[in-house]
Amino acid sequence: MTGVPEFVVPRQLPLAVRDFTGRxxxxxxxxxxxxxxxxxxxxxxxxxxxxxxxxxxxxxxxxxxxxxxxxxxxxxxxxxxxxxxxxxxxxxxxxxxxxxxxxxxxxxxxxxxxxxxxxxxxxxxxxxxxxxxxxxxxxxxxxxxxxxxxxxxxxxxxxxxxxxxxxxxxxxxxxxxxLDLLSFGEALQLVTGIIGAERAAAEPVAVAELIRLCARLPLALRIAASRVGADGRTTVTDVVSELLDDRDRIDALSTAGDDRAAVRAVFDSSYQRLTAEQASLFRRLGLHPGPDLSLHAAMALGGLDVRNARRLLGGLASAHLLEPSAGNRYRFHDLLRAYALEQATVVDSAEDRDDALKALLDWYVHTAHACDVVLFSGHLRLLSPAAMPVPKPPFDDQGGAMAWIEAERFNCLAALRHAATNGLHQVVISLAEGLRFLLLLGRHDEWLESGLAGLDSARKTGDDAAEIRLLLITSEAFTLLNRWVEALPDLERAMALSIELGDEYNQASVLNGVGLTHNEREDFDKAVTSFSEALRMIPKGVRMEGVIEGNLGLAYAGLRQYRLAFAHCERGLALRRRVGDLTGEVGAMNAFAKLLQDIGDHGKAIEMCRTAIARARAIRAPLSIAHPSYTLATSLHETGKVREAIECWTEAAVLFARYGNEQRAAQARERIKEATSPAASSARSAIDSTSRYS
CATH class of the missing domain: 3.40.50.300 (P-loop containing nucleotide triphosphate hydrolases)
Known part of the structure; x- marks a missing residue:
């Protein structure tokens, strides 16, 4: 078991500045x-x-x-x-x-x-x-x-x-x-190091003027001098002349203390050397709301194919107007991001900017839903694969989808927040419904945030059907955060709307949520009633049917009606497997293992839990590891494997605590305390002695 991560030695420093000067x-x-x-x-x-x-x-x-x-x-x-x-x-x-x-x-x-x-x-x-x-x-x-x-x-x-x-x-x-401005000597040394001593000696007056116009600001000096150093045909005088040609640039570079203006002026000189295609993409990249962006996001923003996107991004990186990072990803320096956005506002029409952002947001929406198809197979969804825009999702299997959500989680949330701030309600609704993958990362707080944003948009647009779906999301998130009381009003509202619209699927989903609240309160008779009614209404063969079957099995287990409990849990497990619901399959196996424990078959329970944990590790779903780890520990303890049981409870406690389920974490810690108490040690010693001498 792995309760503590293996320590590695990170070396995250960016490349050192080769010609660092002064200081x-x-x-x-x-x-x-x-x-x-x-x-x-x-x-x-x-x-x-x-x-x-x-x-x-x-x-x-x-x-x-x-x-x-x-x-x-x-x-x-x-x-x-x-x-x-x-x-x-x-x-x-x-x-x-x-x-x-x-x-x-x-x-x-x-x-x-x-x-x-x-x-x-x-x-x-x-x-x-x-x-x-x-x-x-x-x-x-x-x-x-x-x-x-x-x-x-x-x-x-x-x-x-x-x-x-x-x-x-x-x-x-x-x-x-x-830090203060460079001295003239330090600035001269910096420029000379970039353009070469020979070229600096050939234009001493121009070099001095470049230093003056850049206000001895290191970033401005470095960018301006690099334009000269990167192209043997461009002289220092050429760059100085371009800076002098624009009054705004002159004012910016000569205003004492206005360092941001100085940097913007130098960015102007680099930006104007871009091709029309490069400049257009540069401006569009400034519209991106997230912390970084992928090749595919750039394709969506620019309306580009892979080949042209790579070519243009490479050109921007070479011009030091974009910083490449691992995994075909790119990011802006803060000032460059501001400059790109400023240029987009000045050069491009509002309609062009809106179209580019719409393409980006649509890409995040549809790719998030493509993840949902891969990771939650059998879940009822609204978006058709035929509606998928170009570029297509950069994955075709579960491993690729997991890699995508790990890389794009913050960007998806940034896209949702941007859409909410700007009143793009349909985007908010669609994206909120596509972020179910947050459950696999244990990000229930972010799942709730996205659901609440979507719910607000659904209500503002009067979309009752969307409101039902978002209420189910918020109630589920409240439930996972152990905020059951807050889940109930959302379930009640969702049921009222579902009845009004004649939507039996969502009525069944609401009844499932209500049944879970009854299970939590150990009111198992009412839970059986809710789950049974939900099962009657749900369409056959969908993921939710398996969910309800499993929950009904657990309710019967609470009533100690094990024949019915096993029957429903077996059907739930089979349905999860049939639709390819991998995380659901892990949960169903854990439920089945708990039933086996209840009837004293710890050997089969241990086998079932080990299989469930292996599946959960394979799909990198931490909370799906925690529950069978706790269940496994119980059976291990019952069969005398105390040390291994403590390891399992420890891992479960760590995972539960990390993902906000402090109640279950406390239960696991209490079991560890009981297992390591002096009384428990004495009991184990007595058993060992009896075994040794019998």
Whole structure:
């Protein structure tokens, strides 16, 4: 059993800046902070450095440069994240960042905790007694950073921000290091390093003018000089002339302290060298609401095929207007994202922008529903595969679908939030219905968020049929979050609407939800009545029929009518298998194992649980692991395999706690406590003695 993730050594630093220039005093200040953190000694406190300064001043370059210099002094790894603190779109939330760090530290994707407190707890546990360097880039506040700070001596965090982060200095004893503009000498050295000494010597006046126009701002200098260095036909004078031609650019580059304007002007000079196709895609990419984007998302935004999308994205990356990352994914620097969106607003009509966004949102909607088809086979759905737009989903099996949802989860949620903010109600409804895959990741809070957003849109549009479906989603999410009382009003409203519309399928779904509340209250007679009525109404051969059969079996088990319980659970399991409902099959096997326990057949129960756990691991469904692990532990304990039982209860407790089911986690911990108590040990010793001498 695997209750704790295997620790790996992450090395997440971006590429070091080859021609990093200057900042000797700042490098020395960072070195001084590390004096107690070397390989032969461990600091008695966490070291936190806050690098602050204006946009484009070189905070990231310094942090990454220095981190590369010292990362060998952190043998357990280096973590890095861009917190997206400034720019359009939402900053990176602590949950998103902690998910990424936990994955980097070896936590399986399906085992990621739910909730900031649980995420931060596991994160700090994994950092304990290790020496790790954490680079938290582009923060917008101390609050954004605090959950990401280590708590263990030997670790160091570098935080970069446009904000002074005084809160970290006061409450976390962070050392503040402020960056200012480069000196003229440092700026000259930077430009010369990029374009070459020979070309710099050939145009000394132009080089000096370039430095002046770029306000000695490192990012502006680097982009402008790179235009010269990348093309032997372009002179420094050419670039300077282009900067002088546009009054807005001149004003931006010469306004003291307006560093963002300086960067925008330099982006202009790079942007105007793009081909028409590249520029069009660049602008459209700025419309994307999520933290990064895939090749396929770019295809949807640009209306492109694979070949042209790769070509244009490669051109943008070569021009340093887009940053490529692993897995055919791309992202913008914050300022570049703002610039691309600004250009889209200026150049493209509102109709063109709306069409591009519609294509992107449609792609997320239909691809999410394609995931639903693969991962929840047999589930009744509304979207037809014939309606699938180009590009087609980048997967054709369950493994590919799981990889897609792990990569696109945040983008799907960002798309839904964007649609909700902009009143795109049909998109919100459709996307909310397509995010059922959040259940496989244990993200019940996000499932509830999406359902509530969809429900709001359904009500605003007066779509009663959609409202029923969304009420079923919210009631299910409330149930999974152990908020049963809040689920009941949604079930009542859904039933009233279903009766009004004559919708027997959803009436059956509501009755199933009502039956679950009766089961939870151990009112099994009423549960049997609800499930039996639901089973009578549900169409044959759909996934929900198997769900109801299994739930009816459990209700009969509560009444100790085991013949009927086994019959219904067997039918439920068979139906789940028939429609290819893999997660449902795991749940049905766990239910069947519990029935076997009830009649004392622990051998078969153990066999059934082991099979269920293996299936759950294969499909990376963490909560589907937790339930049969708990059930398996019970049978193992009953058959004298106490040590293995404790391992299973431990894994179940960890998983239940991570995904918000504290009640079940507490039950598992209580069973561990009972199994390890002195009385239990004495009883086992007595049994061992009897066995030994009998």
């Amino acid at each position: 000797a005093d700042h490098v020395a200040a960072l070195d001084a902070l590390l004096s107690g953190n070397g390989p032969d000694s461990v600091s008695d406190a966490v070291v936190i450095s806050a690098l602050d300064g204006a946009a484009g001043i070189g905070k990231t370059s310094l942090a990454v440069h220095w981190a590369h210099l010292v990362q060998d002094r952190f043998p357990d790894g280096t973590l890095h994240v861009n917190l997206r603190g400034y720019g359009p779109g939402d900053p990176a939330g602590p949950g998103e960042v902690l998910d990424g760090f936990l994955l980097a530290l070896g936590t399986p994707p399906g085992d990621l905790p739910q909730g900031i407190e649980a995420q931060a707890g596991l994160y700090r546990s994994l950092l304990a007694r290790r020496r790790i360097l954490i680079v938290l880039d582009n923060a917008n506040s101390a609050d954004q950073v605090r959950p990401l700070l280590p708590a263990s001596p030997g670790c160091m965090a570098i935080v970069t921000s446009r904000d002074s982060l005084t809160g970290l200095v006061v409450t976390e004893s962070a050392t503040r290091i402020t």
